Amino acid sequence: MIPNVPLDRRGVLASAFAYAFVSCTTSRSEGPFAPVAIPPLTQNADGLGKVKRFIFGSCNKQYLPQPLWKNIIADEADLFLWTGDVVYADTSDMGKLSQVYASQMGQAEFGRFLATRTPTIGVWDDHDYGENNGSSTYPKKKESQKLFLDFVGEPADSPRRAQAGIYTSYVFGEGPEAVRFILLDTRAERIEAGLGQAGDMLGKAQWAWLERELAADFAGVTLVVSSIQVIPFEQKFEKWQNFPESRTRLLDLIDRSPSKNIVIISGDRHFAELTLLKTKSGREIWEVTSSGMTHAFRNPDDLRNHNSLRVGPILDRLNYGLMDIDSAKRTLTIEVRDLNRTAVIHQVIGIK
Ligand SMILES: [Fe+2]
Numbered sequence: 001m002i003p004n005v006p007l008d009r010r011g012v013l014a015s016a017f018a019y020a021f022v023s024c025t026t027s028r029s030e031g032p033f034a035p036v037a038i039p040p041l042t043q044n045a046d047g048l049g050k051v052k053r054f055i056f057g058s059c060n061k062q063y064l065p066q067p068l069w070k071n072i073i074a075d076e077a078d079l080f081l082w083t084g085d086v087v088y089a090d091t092s093d094m095g096k097l098s099q100v101y102a103s104q105m106g107q108a109e110f111g112r113f114l115a116t117r118t119p120t121i122g123v124w125d126d127h128d129y130g131e132n133n134g135s136s137t138y139p140k141k142k143e144s145q146k147l148f149l150d151f152v153g154e155p156a157d158s159p160r161r162a163q164a165g166i167y168t169s170y171v172f173g174e175g176p177e178a179v180r181f182i183l184l185d186t187r188a189e190r191i192e193a194g195l196g197q198a199g200d201m202l203g204k205a206q207w208a209w210l211e212r213e214l215a216a217d218f219a220g221v222t223l224v225v226s227s228i229q230v231i232p233f234e235q236k237f238e239k240w241q242n243f244p245e246s247r248t249r250l251l252d253l254i255d256r257s258p259s260k261n262i263v264i265i266s267g268d269r270h271f272a273e274l275t276l277l278k279t280k281s282g283r284e285i286w287e288v289t290s291s292g293m294t295h296a297f298r299n300p301d302d303l304r305n306h307n308s309l310r311v312g313p314i315l316d317r318l319n320y321g322l323m324d325i326d327s328a329k330r331t332l333t334i335e336v337r338d339l340n341r342t343a344v345i346h347q348v349i350g351i352k
Contacts, residue, residue: 033095041153058267082122084227125227178220290321
């Protein structure tokens with residue numbers, strides 16, 4: 001038996017055998033794993049001009065086949081966005097976490113995507129952060145932050161490496177054609193509700209930053225990216241509604257924002273759905289959830305997955321999201337596609 005061998009069939013096999021040898025000779029029952037360097041991403045998003053099409057996805061097990069990359073390559077996006085669980089590590093052993101990222105970088109299908117040099121940005125969720133349903137108490141969050149940012153090719157001198165948490169924003173293009181991504185960190189500064197405290201999803205510094213971002217009158221399209229679902233409030237799993245004050249605060253910020261075209265993107269659920277919230281002020285807030293690049297939750301039951309604000313079908317097979325921004329027609333097309341590249345979820349909304 002090889003205890004806690006990194007779950008990969010390719011990249012870390014050699015180190016797994018090396019570990020097994022060490023393990024057998026020392027009779028240790030588990031780690032620590034030796035850290036390995038994560039091969040650099042071929043292209044980060046710095047210097048990218050206009051974004052007319054981008055693709056997003058989440059929940060990607062590094063040890064499973066990854067058949068969606070060939071579709072993603074064929075769909076020729078300007079940008080790829082990870083929306084969490086980019087690998088499954090669930091560990092506080094940073095040697096193991098680095099090996100998991102390295103094994104994803106060595107994954108053959110992903111390698112073909114990397115070869116296209118598509119600029120890539122992203123956020124983590126819990127399994128890549130290092131702890132299932134993890135929060136600010138996870139002991140290795142600083143070290144894990146470095147490894148995640150290495151994985152997404154964050155420049156060495158980026159301020160994102162010095163702050164608490166991986167939240168950040170990007171603007172591609174200018175004026176009404178511009179596309180802004182506001183990437184939230186729902187883990188590093190999250191405080192679980194406890195005796196006498198309500199709990200908080202983002203932490204003080206991130207809230208202050210987010211308020212500044214959403215106070216701007218942004219002419220183009222804004223995508224607010226959260227690893228876990230924001231609007232769906234009835235499902236029984238992780239969601240912003242588990243922190244009701246934080247959810248209300250975020251939705252109020254979006255509702256009051258002078259930026260007119262704001263759409264939420266989330267992952268985590270292992271199926272895909274589209275949700276629409278109409279606020280009291282008359283604003284429509286769309287949320288697209290795409291999750292399950294390597295594994296999907298078939299036939300999600302309505303008891304645990306109810307969403308009275310859902311629009312259209314669910315997609316309970318492997319999926320990835322895609323958006324087309326047509327600044328001439330003033331439309332935003334939201335899709336979630338399956339293994340056949342069929343857009344099972346398809347919605348066109350107007351850009352104001
Ligand atoms: Fe996941």
